[in-house]
Amino acid sequence: MLTNTDLTQIKKHGLSVDDIIKQLETFRRGIPPVDIVTAASVGNGIEVIPEEVQHRLVSLYDEKKQALDIVKFVPASGAATRMFKFLHEFLQSFNPEEDSFKKYIKKYRKQEVETFFNNFKLFPFVNSVRKTIREQYPDYKTSNKGERNICIAKAMLEKEGLGYDDYPKGLIPFHKYKKYATTAFEEQLYESAFYASASSDVYLHFTFAEKHVPFFKEEFEAIKKRVTFKTKKEFHISYSFQKKETDTLAVKKDDTPFRDVNGELVFRPSGHGALLDNLNDVDADVIFIKNIDNVVIEPYVEELAFYKRLLAGKLLFLQAKVFDYIRKLQEETITEDLYKELKSFFWNELNCKDVPADKHQMLYLLDRPIRVCGVVKNTGAPGGGPFWVKNEYGHVSIQIVEMSQIDKKKAEQIKLLNEATHFNPVDIVCSTRNYKGKKYDLEKFANQDLGFIASKSYDGKTIKALERPGLWNGAMYNWNTVFVEVPQETFNPVKTVNDLLNKAHRPDA
Structure with missing residues (x-):
């Protein structure tokens, strides 16, 4: 099926023949849909933190952050085409x-x-x-x-x-102030100063399409003086783009390789799940993840920042507990009291209902990346949400599930989907270092079986495209995951240009 020319093209793309064979096998085998058990809800996987506890967690983060490496990771690869679709x-x-x-x-x-x-x-x-x-x-x-x-x-x-x-969405003017207009890129910098900074330094990492990087660098030079003056912070920005070796092969309806008019294989970017490689290159104690278009005007930033600090405080609280238990398990035998304490922690804090009695299995469950995800009440917005799902071995865990992962032919799965009370706005704070301060290899905690097969168009022809497990779906499947309810006001994405007319994007409103 593959010619010598194909083999050369595959190698040049940074892929191996084994990669291509695995991809073709995935197309032929198909990707099984996620099996939803029930929607997560308040008291059943989603935590509502009382106000007095909120302030304690925010204070915890504020006290600890000076000694931490903090990075804000912003997936910003897309062009603004869909924003103007109706035009x-x-x-x-x-x-x-x-x-x-x-x-x-x-x-x-x-x-x-x-x-x-x-x-x-x-x-x-x-x-x-x-x-x-x-x-x-x-x-x-x-x-x-x-x-x-x-x-x-x-x-x-x-x-x-x-x-x-x-144009990249991050460089479209979003907000119009009296003397100037700001892009989503600039607003991301400005708000980071309120929660993602240690001392006077703010570190951000943006993922862009490679062709757009010069435009972002030019924009940063144009706005650097203004945003530095307003925040009294120094900004350190790093960039990366989706790696070619994460691309996947396009196939025809019969699952054989699709070729262009020149007879060459066609490779496509494999979705935001490919950005796990980019995230894996970021080494920090605390990583905030937020989409480029989810920003607000300056008067709302302090309130928004409070909830980011809350999520980070919750992360540090959990991290300290996890690290302490790991050390205890390495040093002690499990007493009945320690087992009861661990069982309560797994159940109430880490959403883990199947707690093993074996200390090695407990260590295995504890010693992994942690993410605290802010979720908002469901308003019918498109996208994923938190659900309890069952894997092929019968193990139940809490995950972020996208519409495309559901078997829409099964009425009971659609019913469970419609019962969702909360929505995932991509408001995530991560811990990706272990108790010794060493960075985890994030690829080891992904569920590679949870990718997507989508129908796409190429030069007017229908093709099948394979996407990697989504960054906050299958790519983080085996992380310890906690969901915390945050106010709807923290979620203000710009999916279409008309969203810029909403109050959160109107300084003059």
Whole structure:
């Protein structure tokens, strides 16, 4: 099936023939769906921390952080294309010679499009778009409303204009203050100073598409003076991009390798699970993980930071307990009192219901990375949430489950999915060093059987694509995991451009 040319291409891509064979076997075998037992809920895997305990945990983090290595890890690889999806559809489907803009909206029920153009002056990029229109569309002012809206969309999205369609989401202007506009990238830096800093230094690691790295470096040089002055902190930024050797082979419907017009194999990025390699390269005591588009305007940052510090305090509390128990288990035989204490800790703090009596098995369960995940009440937002799941051996554990992992043909699984009370906003604080201070190899704690097979398009042809286990799904499957409820106000992602009209993104609101 593979030619000598294929073998050369595979090697050049940083992959081995064994890698390709395993991928082809996965396509043929398929990936079994996750077996949900029940949705996690308050008191059943999700903790609501009382206010007085919250302040103690925040104080614990504030006291300890000066002696810790702290890094904020921000997955920021994506282009902003999906953010403007409805505007693309507008450009493709609207013909001002056939319909007025008002008739078009009514006929095709394009409420998102109407909302965008009715509120266009409120967006932080309005002045840049108007400048581009003046330069490129001299007839703009004499055009009708539909034609003007076409000019606005083209000026924003097309390469000849601002080129936002192919721009990284982190560099799109998100917030408009009196004297300047800020990107999500700048807001990530600003808020980090309130919770991810030790002394006067803030360390951040961003994952980008390789082609975008120069743009982020340029942006950092442009904003560094402003954000340093506002926060009185010094920012240290490192960058990485999804590694080529994490790419996976595309196949046809019959699970044989798909080839392009030149007869070459086609490799695709393997989803955000590939970023486990990037995370594995970060060595720190505490790692905050947060998506690039989940930011707020400056007046809300202190409240948001309180809950980040809360999650970090909870992590340090758990970590201290885990390390203490590991040392005790290495030095002592298990007394009945110690076993009862450990059983309570596993059950109440680590969501582990099957507690072994053997000390070596206990050590095995304790000696692994820890993550504390903030979760918000379910509002119907798309994405994953916390569930109790059962693996092929009958072992039940608490995990973050995505829609794509569910067998939608099973009515009872859909019913359990719909019973979810909470949502995963990717608000995670991690401990990836062991009790001796040595970094774990995170690959050893992933469940490689929990990837995704998706249907994609390549040059107009349908292909099957294999994605690695999601970064906070299968990639962290064997971590010790704790879920803590945090307020809805801490979750303010920008999935579509209209989300920028929400209060959390409007300094003038």
